[in-house]
Amino acid sequence: MTTPPPAFDDRPRCWWPEGSSRADPAMVAYHDDEWGRLVSDDMALFERLSLEGFQAGLSWSTILHKREAFVRAFAGFDPERVRAFDQADRARLIANVGIVRNRAKIEATIGNAEALVTLAAERGSFAAYLAAQLPRPAPILPHDAGRGDVPATTPESDALSAELRRRGFRFVGSTIVYAFMQSVGLVDDHLPGCHLYRG
Secondary structure, three states, X not given: OOOOOOOOOOOOOOOOOOOOOOOOHHHHHHHHHOOOOOOOOHHHHHHHHHHHHHHOOOOHHHHHHHHHHHHHHOHHHOHHHHOOOOHHHHHHHHOOOOOOOOHHHHXXXXXXXXXXXXXXXXXXXXXXXXXXXXXXXXXXXXXXOOHHHOOOOOHHHHHHHHHHHHOOOOOOOHHHHXXXXXXXXXXXXXOOOOOOOOO
């Protein structure tokens, strides 16, 4: 995980890391170093999918500030280890004040680990499965796009969400799945004017 910069710099960015008044260094670091960059490691993909699920109803800043605690609590998001979590692990997680203590989300994460391991065994890896499901290269917003042009869902996220649910994943609605796709570089929603825009 990257170390947030000590202070906001003056490079142009998408609107969301800056907030309404003052940039959150963790958000800036996530935007600059991770968001929209292709991820091909299954543990990293599982982490991002899990964190997007935990974020539902909360701010992404909240999740980023709890990220290290999540990583520790969920065994580095190693799906093989998480799928083996027992009732003692569940009790440990629900008592952990460092994470989001939502029982349904915790159970979904454990169940999703099982679904991911099964899918990876069938397709070679979760990354290979995603590559087969979604087009390459990642779509990029047009030169005249603005904040209002960044979608919350797409037909591709609708289809992937339905397929993941069919395979036993939970907390993978289309909005969560699209945010996951943005996070791991399956789409590239950096806006024109952002220093990371590739259009």
